[in-house]
Amino acid sequence: MPLLNAKVQADVRKALEGMTTPVKLVMFTQAAQALECEMCAETRALVEEVAALAPADKLTVEVKDFLVDTAAVETYKIDKIPAIAIVGAKDYGIRFYGIPAGYEFSSLMDDIVTVSKGESGLAPATKAAVAKINQPVHIQVFTTPT
Amino acid sequence: MLEATEFPHLANKYEVFGVPLTVVNETIRVEGAVPEPMFVNELLKVLDGQTK
Numbered sequence: 398m399p400l401l402n403a404k405v406q407a408d409v410r411k412a413l414e415g416m417t418t419p420v421k422l423v424m425f426t427q428a429a430q431a432l433e434c435e436m437c438a439e440t441r442a443l444v445e446e447v448a449a450l451a452p453a454d455k456l457t458v459e460v461k462d463f464l465v466d467t468a469a470v471e472t473y474k475i476d477k478i479p480a481i482a483i484v485g486a487k488d489y490g491i492r493f494y495g496i497p498a499g500y501e502f503s504s505l506m507d508d509i510v511t512v513s514k515g516e517s518g519l520a521p522a523t524k525a526a527v528a529k530i531n532q533p534v535h536i537q538v539f540t541t542p543t
Numbered sequence: 544m545l546e547a548t549e550f551p552h553l554a555n556k557y558e559v560f561g562v563p564l565t566v567v568n569e570t571i572r573v574e575g576a577v578p579e580p581m582f583v584n585e586l587l588k589v590l591d592g593q594t595k
Contacts, residue, residue, distance in 0.1 A: 436549055477550060479549075492544070494544065494545045494546065494549070494550065495544075495545060495546025495547075495549035495550065496546060497546075501544060504544060519579065520579060520580075522583075523580070523583050526583045526586075526587060527583065527586065527587075529587070529590060530586070530587070530589060531590075532589065534567060534568055534586070534589055535567070535568050536566075536567050536586075537557070537565065537566045537567075538544050538545065538564070538565045539545050539547045539553075539557065539559045539562055539563060539565075539566070540544060540545070540546060540547065540562050541546065541547050541548055541562045
């Protein structure tokens with residue numbers, strides 16, 4: 398049974414119409430394990446359903462095994478699963494850890510479209526301010542599914 | 544984005560009592576959804592040595 402009902406599927410299709418350039422979702426799970434962790438399995442099913450609703454060739458899913466695909470784990474600096482890296486023309490460092498359910502599902506859609514466009518939509522003043530940052534910055538946003 | 548209930552050790556480490564909670568470079572904490580300019584002000588603290 399699909400995770401997304403017909404109404405949500407329609408909403409996702411509409412949201413992803415805004416995509417311009419291809420995006421890949423690099424999904425980290427433990428696919429090679431006999432028992433895929435519960436939220437990993439659900440998250441993987443979710444991103445696969447979402448990708449199927451995007452305009453043709455715009456959104457792909459690469460499934461990686463957290464324990465086996467160590468090169469990818471290192472490339473994307475993944476330290477826990479389930480994890481989704483949203484990668485477009487470049488890797489903007491956007492990661493989702495845990496299932497993007499509830500409000501975070503909208504965040505995932507927004508982030509996919511933002512990465513596809515390569516444009517953050519931030520105010521000019523914000524862009525000017527953050528341009529001054531000359532060191533790596535780690536931003537963690539904690540949420541709960543609501 | 545981190546789903547706090549799936550990573551209780553991190554929720555515990557960063558003392559997540561309400562969401563959203565944003566943690567920048569381990570030390571800057573921003574609670575709730577704040578307007579963009581306010582978040583930028585917090586973010587820029589990474590520049591003036593207010594964080595480790």
